[in-house]
Amino acid sequence: MLHLKKYSYVAMLLLLVAPAVQAQQALPPLSLKALLQRVDQKAPALIADSAAINIRRAQATETRNNWLPNLKLNYQADIGTNNNTAGPYFGFGIIPSNSRGVRTDNNTNAVLTNLGIAALDWEVYNFGAYTAQNKVAKSDIQVEQNHFAQSKYQLQAYAIGYYMQLMRLQDYLAIQVRNIQRTSQIRRSIESLAKSGIRPGVDTSIAAAELSKARLNYIELDNQLKQVQLQLSAISGLPYQAIIPDTSAEKRLIDGVTLSMLPSADTANHPLISYYKSLLQNSFQREELVKKQYNPKILLEAAAWGRGASVDANDQFNALSSGFGFNRDNYLVGVGISYNLFDLRRRHLKLRTQQAETDYARRSLDEQRSLLNLGISQADVELTTAKQRLVEIPNQLRAANAGYRQKLSLYNSGLTDIIDLNAALNILYRAETDYAQAKFDYTSALFQKAVTGNQLSTVLNLLN
Structure with missing residues (x-):
């Protein structure tokens, strides 16, 4: 009967883990570049922004034809x-004409x-008003195009962040599988020892509880992974089951990318800065339009x-x-x-309003530049710290692994209890998850630096 129970636990473990393993084997991993290409083509937000550009172009065509006569x-x-x-009388547009002498x-x-x-x-x-209108229309197109480029860049950063989370969750799932296997091994050992009278039966119950907890953790992590896959599916148009991260990319980033490989930050041409520059330029063009639209x-x-x-x-x-x-x-x-003489006053008031909007656009541009520079500095600090963690954490992992093996050996020899063994197991589990988190922190900091410093294409090329 004991052997039947043991085999049933193993079967349950295989049933729990096998579907995920089979899914991983059935579908090839999706590279980060391939995912970003799909996002660029299929993201609903980008499709909407691209339609907005067409609206601005149609409006510019309409403006160019304002010069046509009636x-x-x-x-x-x-x-x-x-x-x-x-x-005499004022017609007011409602008195019909009746021509003839009296x-x-x-x-x-x-x-x-x-x-x-x-x-x-x-x-x-009209002394330049047509030209000013056309310049504003072209500037509106440029603003919309830069808004599209900014949205595309931000969406890429969003997709990369979720892709990194997928890799982390895959690491967590692999850790959890190992944890289930270790807990199952401990339980089998306890059952043998309890049967021979070396260990009390209560140890069997404690081991069963730990095994159930490990399985529940696996189920929760698998749910989190699917939720992230669904988020990426919504912006890429891919079935969520097909979004399997290429874990080798993480290793290439950690082992093959150094800070010296990254060029200097290019904030001047950053999509976010380009967008705010175009807003400022658009406001300047509107000032010129105000100056000219009240001309004779x-x-x-x-x-x-x-x-x-x-x-x-x-x-x-x-x-x-x-x-x-x-x-x-x-x-x-x-x-x-x-020419309307009172237009002098109207032009002055409207120009003052537009100049206030120009000042706001200029201050917003300065704010975004400051935020980008701050983000670059923060990313540098975080990247350095994450690298230091990666250097140190293998020591923790080796020590935790050795401690677990020693406690397991001592427990099997009857020299320690189940509490100490579980403590060693938890320390090993925490060390493994800390290592997975450290890898995630490093790759996330690397991409954060790339996104903030407008170096995203450089880092993506390093993944080839």
């Missing part, structure tokens, strides 16, 4: 009275008239029209049907200049 064609046929009186008598006879007009209205020149406007006006009416030159009211057709033709061409 050419309106109108025709109307009207029936009514022609009964004027003397005196008659001595009131006359309410109906008249039919028709009128056809072709009218041209063209703002020929030179206008070309032209019109040609024909008229007909059922009342003739002798003031005879003829049949209404005689009002169709044109019997008078006219044209008018003129050049004019328009």
Whole structure:
């Protein structure tokens, strides 16, 4: 019966671990570069930002065509009275026109008239306002493009961070498998010793509890790994099961990358700085537009029209049907200049508002430069500290491993108890997890330095 129970525990362990192992073997690992390429192509946020660029381009095309003239064609046929009186008035756009001199008598006879007009209205020149509008439109496109580049860069950093977490969780799962195996080995030894009367039966219960705890830890870690895979799946379009990190990349980063390999930080061309620079430049262009949009406007006006009416030159009211057709033709061409003197005040007020926005954009750019420089310094410190941990932590791991083997040997010889053995096992487990965490800290600090210093492509190339 004891042997059957022992084999059932081993079978349960295999059933727990085998699916993850088989999944790892069935699917090839996904390199970090391949993941980032998928993110660049499939991330919903980037697809939306790219559509925003197209909106700005369409708006720029619309702005470039602001110089086009207005050419309106109108025709109307009207029936009514022609009964004027003397005196001035403001039309307010609602009093209809009624052309004819004043008659001595009131006359309410109906008249039919028709009128056809072709009218041209063209703002020929506005002293640079068109040019300023086009520059603002181009600047808007540049802002949107730089925003897209910044979003892409930030999303790459986001994906890299999750990829590093996947590698760490894979390390944790491997550690947990070893911990389950060690705990199972201890339990089998305790069962043999308890059966022969060397160890009390309570040790069997303690070992069973430790084994169950190790299995639960494995289940929790596996859940965390799947959650990270799902996050990466959402931005890459890949099935989450296919996102298996290439753990050899971690070793190449730790063993093959040194600080001397990284070039100096290039914050001047950092996507974040480029974006804020474009915001500042856009604000400058809007200042120029404010200065020019209130300039005088030179206008070309032209019109040609024909008229007909059922009342003739002798003031005879003829049949209404005689009002169709044109019997008078006219044209008018003129050049004019328009300027509103109160626009001087409006321009001053609007320019002051825009200058305040320019000052805000400048201060925001300075803030981002300071934050990047701070981030670079912090990354340097963290990278140095993480490297020191990696150098020291193998000593802890070797000592913990040796201590565990000694305690296991002493326990099997009856020279120590289960409490001391579990303590040694926990120390070894903590040393292994500390080592996995130290590797994660180092690679994360390395990529943090690369992202902050605009050196991401350099580090990715080192993974080849």
